[in-house]
Amino acid sequence: MKLSNVFCKRNRVLLRELVITDFKLRYQGSVLGYAWSLLKPLFLFAIMYVVFGLMIKIGSVEHYAVYLLLGIILWNFFAEATNQGMGSIVGRGDLLRKISFPKYIIVLSTTISALINLTLNLIIVGVLMLFNGVALHWSALMLPFYILEIYLLALGLAFYLSALNVKYRDTSHIWEIIMQAAFYATPIIYPLSIVVAKSGAVAKLLLMNPIAQAIQDARYVLITRESITVSGLLGSGFYILIPVSIVLIVFIGGTLYFKRHSKYFAELI
Amino acid sequence: MSKHQDQPAVIVSGLHKSFKLPHEQHSGIKQMLVNRLKGKKGFEIQHVLKNVSFEVKKGEFFGIVGKNGSGKSTLLKLLAGIYTPDKGKIRVNGSLTPFIELGVGFNHELTGRENVFMNGALLGFDHKEMEAMYDEIVEFAELGKFMDQKLKNYSSGMQVRLAFSIAIKANSDILIFDEVLAVGDAAFQQKCFDVFAELKKKGATIILVTHDMSSVLRFCDKAIIVDKGSVTGIGDPYTISDMYLELNYDNNTNDESSVVDSADGNRVAIESIEFIDANGKKTTSPNSGDVCRVGMKYINENEDYINFGFQIFNDAGVYCFGTNTKICGLDPINSSEGFVQIELALGLLPGNYYINVAIMNKNATSSLFYKTKAYSFRIKKDTQVEGISKLDYRWIR
Numbered sequence: 001m002k003l004s005n006v007f008c009k010r011n012r013v014l015l016r017e018l019v020i021t022d023f024k025l026r027y028q029g030s031v032l033g034y035a036w037s038l039l040k041p042l043f044l045f046a047i048m049y050v051v052f053g054l055m056i057k058i059g060s061v062e063h064y065a066v067y068l069l070l071g072i073i074l075w076n077f078f079a080e081a082t083n084q085g086m087g088s089i090v091g092r093g094d095l096l097r098k099i100s101f102p103k104y105i106i107v108l109s110t111t112i113s114a115l116i117n118l119t120l121n122l123i124i125v126g127v128l129m130l131f132n133g134v135a136l137h138w139s140a141l142m143l144p145f146y147i148l149e150i151y152l153l154a155l156g157l158a159f160y161l162s163a164l165n166v167k168y169r170d171t172s173h174i175w176e177i178i179m180q181a182a183f184y185a186t187p188i189i190y191p192l193s194i195v196v197a198k199s200g201a202v203a204k205l206l207l208m209n210p211i212a213q214a215i216q217d218a219r220y221v222l223i224t225r226e227s228i229t230v231s232g233l234l235g236s237g238f239y240i241l242i243p244v245s246i247v248l249i250v251f252i253g254g255t256l257y258f259k260r261h262s263k264y265f266a267e268l269i
Numbered sequence: 270m271s272k273h274q275d276q277p278a279v280i281v282s283g284l285h286k287s288f289k290l291p292h293e294q295h296s297g298i299k300q301m302l303v304n305r306l307k308g309k310k311g312f313e314i315q316h317v318l319k320n321v322s323f324e325v326k327k328g329e330f331f332g333i334v335g336k337n338g339s340g341k342s343t344l345l346k347l348l349a350g351i352y353t354p355d356k357g358k359i360r361v362n363g364s365l366t367p368f369i370e371l372g373v374g375f376n377h378e379l380t381g382r383e384n385v386f387m388n389g390a391l392l393g394f395d396h397k398e399m400e401a402m403y404d405e406i407v408e409f410a411e412l413g414k415f416m417d418q419k420l421k422n423y424s425s426g427m428q429v430r431l432a433f434s435i436a437i438k439a440n441s442d443i444l445i446f447d448e449v450l451a452v453g454d455a456a457f458q459q460k461c462f463d464v465f466a467e468l469k470k471k472g473a474t475i476i477l478v479t480h481d482m483s484s485v486l487r488f489c490d491k492a493i494i495v496d497k498g499s500v501t502g503i504g505d506p507y508t509i510s511d512m513y514l515e516l517n518y519d520n521n522t523n524d525e526s527s528v529v530d531s532a533d534g535n536r537v538a539i540e541s542i543e544f545i546d547a548n549g550k551k552t553t554s555p556n557s558g559d560v561c562r563v564g565m566k567y568i569n570e571n572e573d574y575i576n577f578g579f580q581i582f583n584d585a586g587v588y589c590f591g592t593n594t595k596i597c598g599l600d601p602i603n604s605s606e607g608f609v610q611i612e613l614a615l616g617l618l619p620g621n622y623y624i625n626v627a628i629m630n631k632n633a634t635s636s637l638f639y640k641t642k643a644y645s646f647r648i649k650k651d652t653q654v655e656g657i658s659k660l661d662y663r664w665i666r
Contacts, residue, residue, distance in 0.1 A: 100350030
């Protein structure tokens with residue numbers, strides 16, 4: 001796999017068709033169709049908001065509703081990209097056994113679908129921001145960087161998990177459990193300030209998780225300065241290099257693992 | 270392309286491929302741990318290809334033949350780049366498109382039109398290029414009215430037609446076909462043959478993987494036989510098809526003791542069969558057109574009146590010839606044992622054939638004894654005729 005081949009014509013064409021197909025097939029046969037990918041996170045948000053915002057009143061943050069929605073949407077993006085990516089190679093087994101093409105395109109196409117979904121969902125965030133009177137700041141331009149961070153992490157994991165899933169189908173179950181734990185280990189529902197109040201060390205540790213860091217930073221630049229970020233909690237922006245390095249290590253490691261094993265997918269599936 | 274004109278299109282050298290066959294169906298972590306603990310490997314190594322080497326020249330129509338399980342499909346997948354060789358090299362000069370199956374990537378939930386674009390993408394055509402040849406594809410497939418319907422509402426014949434119409438647009442230097450010809454009706458097969466002829470004229474390099482000798486004879490310039498993972502023969506199509514028939518020739522059925530008798534007390538059976546050529550010698554490989562005699566030694570302990578039946582099938586299971594003593598107006602026999610003969614001019618084409626024999630009751634309404642593949646013989650090569658039978662013919666000019 002030469003780097004120049006990564007985006008040669010055939011691969012680009014194929015990637016495009018796979019993304020389009022995925023898009024068309026996702027809500028095949030449902031009445032509301034693509035609206036579901038907007039409605040699902042919206043309903044999840046509504047439930048979370050009623051439970052944690054109104055009943056338990058955990059949300060002591062400014063603009064908690066938007067704050068919560070952005071967290072949920074970014075998390076869902078990560079979850080969707082890794083889950084769909086993980087199953088993509090096995091799911092396209094019929095194709096792999098009959099024609100030769102770079103396998104990474106399959107994983108890439110599912111993560112790009114997730115990225116398209118995220119873009120649509122961010123529109124909802126924008127609308128809610130308008131309703132809540134959240135002022136847009138220049139720093140919001142940093143948002144794509146944090147999304148890229150989550151995307152690279154998800155892509156790296158998707159590469160690794162999809163290759164592993166070819167060998168061991170247990171992977172998807174294990175990942176489901178990990179994701180459940182990770183959801184609560186990431187300050188999505190609860191504001192990080194709650195953890196800081198209990199133990200500053202734990203809060204610092206939680207922020208070394210690239211998704212927690214990216215979500216907190218995204219909230220900071222887009223919604224509220226009350227969002228606790230790495231530079232806010234640890235005193236220096238340099239500490240952000242730790243989660244960013246984790247992202248890069250996972251991405252490179254996942255890509256290499258995938259590359260090494262992709263030769264044998266066709267005969268293993 | 271012109272620069273490397275004399276270079277072979279494909280060079281395969283010293284190719285090895287083996288597969289790990291897991292003992293258990295389940296691929297899971299539990300199984301892995303159990304196997305580790307027990308010190309078992311949990312799989313067997315199967316060597317599918319052993320030191321395979323050959324060359325395909327530019328513009329050649331190249332056949333790869335072999336029985337089921339010979340490794341020819343694995344070889345095809347290695348050529349197509351789907352599998353990775355353990356050892357050895359495959360060098361391909363030019364672009365290569367494999368057709369292991371028609372309509373790869375077809376999705377039943379998408380419309381015919383959407384599937385055309387998806388399938389085209391797998392062949393390397395972008396949206397614009399597909400748009401340009403879309404009408405032609407639809408016309409060739411004769412599916413104009415159906416293109417906006419979902420593929421799941423297509424008949425299988427329609428799907429194959431659509432897939433084939435896209436496939437022939439593939440603009441590669443080298444094309445590999447698996448036994449795609451096996452599907453579809455006669456008219457469709459003819460279309461395939463026409464396309465082959467067209468491609469051959471254009472000078473494309475074509476590799477055909479098949480066990481149908483008639484298409485090898487008809488199209489190939491050169492062929493190889495793959496048997497038990499090795500190349501056992503390289504040569505012109507006639508030599509190869511002859512070798513292939515010999516390879517497939519099943520000697521066991523000629524073992525006289527294998528003619529079993531019916532299992533009741535009184536035996537009614539054909540005990541042995543012999544095949545005698547025009548010179549009075551026993552043979553299993555007569556020439557096409559030879560006059561031969563097939564003798565059957567029978568036993569009829571019931572001493573009822575009996576008739577004899579005789580059939581010839583080819584190895585594709587096609588019923589080539591059949592007759593019995595009743596329809597030929599011969600009187601039934603009631604002797605307790607004896608010998609009957611049938612004399613035949615073998616107007617058959619090269620290939621492997623089987624003889625089925627039967628003993629029937631007086632009116633030939635039911636069989637008292639029936640043995641399939643009671644004898645097999647092979648007609649040797651004949652380079653003058655094609656088809657399914659050799660009629661008595663001569664040219665008059």
